[in-house]
Amino acid sequence: MTDATVLIVDDERGFVETMAKRLEKRNMTVFQAFDGDEAMVQLAEYPNIQVVILDMKMPGKDGLVVLQEIKEAHPLVEVIMLTGHATVPSAVEGIQHGAYDYLMKPCSFEDLNKKIAEAVALKGEREEEAIEARVSDIAGRMG
Amino acid sequence: MHPERKSSYDNLSRNLSLTVITVSFAPLILVGGLIFHQFRSIYTEKVFAHLGEVVDKHAADINTFLQDKLTEVQYIARTSSFEYLTTSNHLEKALRGMQQQYGRIFVDLGVVDSQGRQVAYAGPFNLLGADYSGADWFRNSKERDAIISDVFEGLRQSPHFIISISQGRGEARWTLRATIDFLSFSYLVQNIRIGETGFAYILNGRGVYQTRPKDERNQDLELTPRRQVGDISSLAGVSIFESVDRGGDTYVTVTAPLKGGDWKLVYQQKTSDAFSAMTRTELVTLGIFLIGGLAIVAMALIISRKLVLRFQAIDQESELMSKQIVETGKLAAIGELAAGIAHEINNPVAIMIEEAGWVGDLMEDEGKDLPSYGEIRRALTQVGNQGRRCKDITHKLLSFARQSDSRVTEMAVPDFIREVVDISMQQARFAQVDFNLDLDESMPCISASATELQQVLLNLVNNAIQAMEPDGGKLSLRCGVQDGQAVIAVEDTGPGIPAANLGRIFDPFFTTKPVGKGSGLGLSICFGIIHQMGGEIDVESAMGKGTRFTIRLPLPASTRQPETRQEIQHD
Numbered sequence: 148m149t150d151a152t153v154l155i156v157d158d159e160r161g162f163v164e165t166m167a168k169r170l171e172k173r174n175m176t177v178f179q180a181f182d183g184d185e186a187m188v189q190l191a192e193y194p195n196i197q198v199v200i201l202d203m204k205m206p207g208k209d210g211l212v213v214l215q216e217i218k219e220a221h222p223l224v225e226v227i228m229l230t231g232h233a234t235v236p237s238a239v240e241g242i243q244h245g246a247y248d249y250l251m252k253p254c255s256f257e258d259l260n261k262k263i264a265e266a267v268a269l270k271g272e273r274e275e276e277a278i279e280a281r282v283s284d285i286a287g288r289m290g
Numbered sequence: 291m292h293p294e295r296k297s298s299y300d301n302l303s304r305n306l307s308l309t310v311i312t313v314s315f316a317p318l319i320l321v322g323g324l325i326f327h328q329f330r331s332i333y334t335e336k337v338f339a340h341l342g343e344v345v346d347k348h349a350a351d352i353n354t355f356l357q358d359k360l361t362e363v364q365y366i367a368r369t370s371s372f373e374y375l376t377t378s379n380h381l382e383k384a385l386r387g388m389q390q391q392y393g394r395i396f397v398d399l400g401v402v403d404s405q406g407r408q409v410a411y412a413g414p415f416n417l418l419g420a421d422y423s424g425a426d427w428f429r430n431s432k433e434r435d436a437i438i439s440d441v442f443e444g445l446r447q448s449p450h451f452i453i454s455i456s457q458g459r460g461e462a463r464w465t466l467r468a469t470i471d472f473l474s475f476s477y478l479v480q481n482i483r484i485g486e487t488g489f490a491y492i493l494n495g496r497g498v499y500q501t502r503p504k505d506e507r508n509q510d511l512e513l514t515p516r517r518q519v520g521d522i523s524s525l526a527g528v529s530i531f532e533s534v535d536r537g538g539d540t541y542v543t544v545t546a547p548l549k550g551g552d553w554k555l556v557y558q559q560k561t562s563d564a565f566s567a568m569t570r571t572e573l574v575t576l577g578i579f580l581i582g583g584l585a586i587v588a589m590a591l592i593i594s595r596k597l598v599l600r601f602q603a604i605d606q607e608s609e610l611m612s613k614q615i616v617e618t619g620k621l622a623a624i625g626e627l628a629a630g631i632a633h634e635i636n637n638p639v640a641i642m643i644e645e646a647g648w649v650g651d652l653m654e655d656e657g658k659d660l661p662s663y664g665e666i667r668r669a670l671t672q673v674g675n676q677g678r679r680c681k682d683i684t685h686k687l688l689s690f691a692r693q694s695d696s697r698v699t700e701m702a703v704p705d706f707i708r709e710v711v712d713i714s715m716q717q718a719r720f721a722q723v724d725f726n727l728d729l730d731e732s733m734p735c736i737s738a739s740a741t742e743l744q745q746v747l748l749n750l751v752n753n754a755i756q757a758m759e760p761d762g763g764k765l766s767l768r769c770g771v772q773d774g775q776a777v778i779a780v781e782d783t784g785p786g787i788p789a790a791n792l793g794r795i796f797d798p799f800f801t802t803k804p805v806g807k808g809s810g811l812g813l814s815i816c817f818g819i820i821h822q823m824g825g826e827i828d829v830e831s832a833m834g835k836g837t838r839f840t841i842r843l844p845l846p847a848s849t850r851q852p853e854t855r856q857e858i859q860h861d
Contacts, residue, residue, distance in 0.1 A: 159637050165644040172651045204633075231633050253640030253681055256647045 151267045152176040152195050156186040156213065157202035157229070166200075173260060183208035183216070190221055198247075198266045200259070203230045203238055211237050211244070218245045223273055225266035229254065299598050306594035307587075314586045322579060326572070333568045341484070341544045341557065341564070342528045348482050348490065349528075349546035349555045355478060356438055356549060359395070359470060360453050362388060364436060366399075367455040367466040375401050375466065381412040388468075397450065397469040402428065404463045413469070415446050422467075431456045431465050438549055441472065441500045448472070451500070476501045479555070485566065488559035495552055532561065614815060621745075632684035639684070643677040646670050698737050703769045703776060704729040706740065710747045711767065714755065721755045722762025723782075730770035736843050738823055746816045746827075750780040750839050753812070757784030757837065775825075776845050781838040787831040795829060 153175050155163045160181060167177040178193060180186035182205055190196055199217060203210035214226055228249035230238035238249035247266045250258060366375075366384050375381050381399050388396045398413020406423025422428040427439035431454050439452040454467040479501045482490035492500035531543045540561040545554050562569065650670045657663055711725055718725060754765050763783035770777055787795060794800045796817040820827040825843040 159641060161641045162637065162644060165641060165648050169644065169648050169651055172655070231636055252636055253643050253677065255678075256644065 149176045150174045151263055152178075152193070152197050153263060154178040154180060154186060154189055154193075154196045154199045156180045156183070156199060156205075158182060158205045159202070169256060170260075170263075175263070182206065183213035186213060187216060187220065190217065190224065194221075196221075196224060197270050198263050199224055199226045200263075201226050201228050201246075202252075203228055203241070203249075209237075211241055214241050214244055214246055223270060223277070225270050227259070227262050227266060299602055302601070303594045303598040306597060307590040310590035310594065311587055314590070315583065318579075318582070318586075322575075326575070329571075330568065334565070337564055337568070338530050338542070338544075341542065341559070342530060344482065344484065345490070345544045345546045345555060345557045346528050348479070348557075349548055352478055352492075352548055352555060355475070356453075359392075359468070360436055360438060360455075362392075362396075363453045363466060363468045364455050367457055372401065372457070372462075372464045376410040379412070381410050385412040393474070395471050395474045397471050399469075400467050402454075402465040402467060404458075404461050417445060420445055427452050427454055427467075428465070432463075438552075440494045440498065440553075451475075482557060484557075485559055485563040487563040488557065490555060490557040492548060493554045493556055500553060610814075614818070617815070635680065635684050639677050639680045643674055646673040646677065650674075698739055700735040700737055701740050701743070702735050703733060703778065704731050706743065707747070707767050707769055707778070710744060710751060713748065714751045717752070718755055718765065721759045723755050723758050723765050724762075726764050726766040728766065728768045733769065733771050733776065734845060736776045737846060738843060742819045742823075746819050746841070747778070747780070749812045749816050754780055754782035754784065754837070758782055763836075771845065772842075774845060775842045778841045778843075779838055780841075781836060783836040786833040786835055786837055787829070788833065789831075792829065792831060796827075 150173070153170055155166055155170075155177060157163050157166075158181055163179045163181065167179055170177045176195075178189050178196060180189050184207070186199065186201070190199070201210050201213060201217075205213075208216075210228060210230075214228070217224055217226060222245075225247040226241075226245070228238045228241045228246050229252050230249050231252050238246075241249060247269065248262055250262065366388075370380065370384070375384070381401065385396060385399045388399075398411065398415060398417070400408045400413070400417060400420075401410040402408050402422055406421055406425070406428045408417055408420045408422065411418040411420075425444070426442075427437055430437050430439075435456050437452075437454045437456075439454070441449050441451045443449060449472045450469050451472070452467050452469055454465050456463055456465040458464055479490050479492055482488070490501075494500055527547045529545055531545075533541050533543050535541060541558050542561050542564050544557040547553070548555050647670075650667070653660075653663065653666055653670070657666065660666065707727065707729060711727065715725075751765065751767075758765070765783075766779070766781040768777070768779040768781070791800075791802065796813050800814075817827055820841055820843070823843055825841060827839065827841050829837065829839050831837040
């Protein structure tokens, strides 16, 4: 059992690969996707992904669209957005659409680590709440 | 300005003034000419009528005079018989009676028999027994009872004329003759004096003078009639001619018949004299016309000149505007390019930092016992640091190249100044310029477009830094509140601006930089931006001391707070 299961979505192959290596070194399971559609495929295939690290600016679907799709299909997955200078406003919009947080590129690796850990913790809480809700719901129906 | 442009402006100016002059002069000349012509003909008519009337009246007076004298003599002749008049001194009495009544007009009286001998005489001359049988008047008296003779010298050798009344038939026919004093008769005519050259005289049927002509006139004044000026219908017998003398002067000649057409009263006057009043009026009018015309021409020229200058200014302004638009467009393009580049650089830099981090991670796990472990760690840290420095640079670049918009926002001036200083820091370091910030942190926010104000301030700071190259100096940036306005001052310790250029530095295209180095638009754009914000920008400079630009912007609300000072020094 790793600390976290992460999907990195970015069109910069070199960035994704290096990031993946480093995060794996930090005892995480890392999946990679190089555009939005691929990310959706990966999410469907591996339901245990907890956190998506999503680049805002990508060819094809941009980050904001992909974020909305993720939140629709997998509402419990937390998303951390990576943004350049020009796309800060859309990252802020992303948070309104349910992203966990955003980081400015190039981001410090330590910050990213911390954010992932926080996001995983939050997801855990949410899932417990969901389970409790379901349990009480079932209990209610049985009782 | 291009020569062909200049000539086109000159053409425009010329056409404008020509149009104005033509349009103003055409009616002026038409109306003026018409009135002039009418005035001329009416006045001419009036003068001729006046002269005609004067002459006619005098002719009537002279006729009356002659008629009076004739009647007088006739009365004596009818009421007295030949015998009565030729005896004792009845003739003397009659003469004295006439002279009492008429003064010295009657000179003498005489009775002449049918043979032409004077049988009785009263008067100053000794003419008793004089023989008149050869005299014209006597010959004429055979056919006509009443005669007024022409003027002649006769026996007494002085000009006079005779009134004679004959009575009876054949041998018994006798004649009473009276001599009229010529002088008193002449006065009647010489009284007609009009103007300087007008004079009158009487001619008999053969054209011999019957009165003394004008003293200074040469006797042989020959007038060639040139044209008749038409009879004045209301005055019977009066005719008017224009004639020329040998000297080329034109005369007006007015004649009226006297003595039933035997004599002619002639009045002559130089045309120029007769019409002197009209000529004077015409000259005055012409003068006014000329002055008015000159005024019109001058006004047309001045107005068209002014208009064209205005056009020129407008053209120049629009040219400048389009140049500014091009310049702004260039800046925007450069900004976008910079933003694009910065963004593109970001990704590789991010990868480099990650790779360095990855190498660092590997070293932690596997390379701890490498002899150069410490050195490699240091190098990796350095790569990370330098990568982050690149990131800072691209961020600054991006913040400068922010989508240019003139949207007005609330902005804190001190923070804003610090941002500009950050952007210019590198340049200042190369130029060995130290910043000296004196910022009033508590001053209220101003409402302005951040990008536009940034452009202005960057421009001023860059100018100041360039002015202090290469020796370096101190660049002071101050902000605060003064007289209810926000004040930002940029002061350098450079060489200063020559006084001759101070008035022109905000002019578009004014630059002291070599060709191709500066557009000369920077400060003019600053000036435009600040004025658009409702503020002011001015400059003070002293040669060798430095230059200070001061921007004043309106404040929403003013409060004065203590200032904080801070200094940033470069090593």
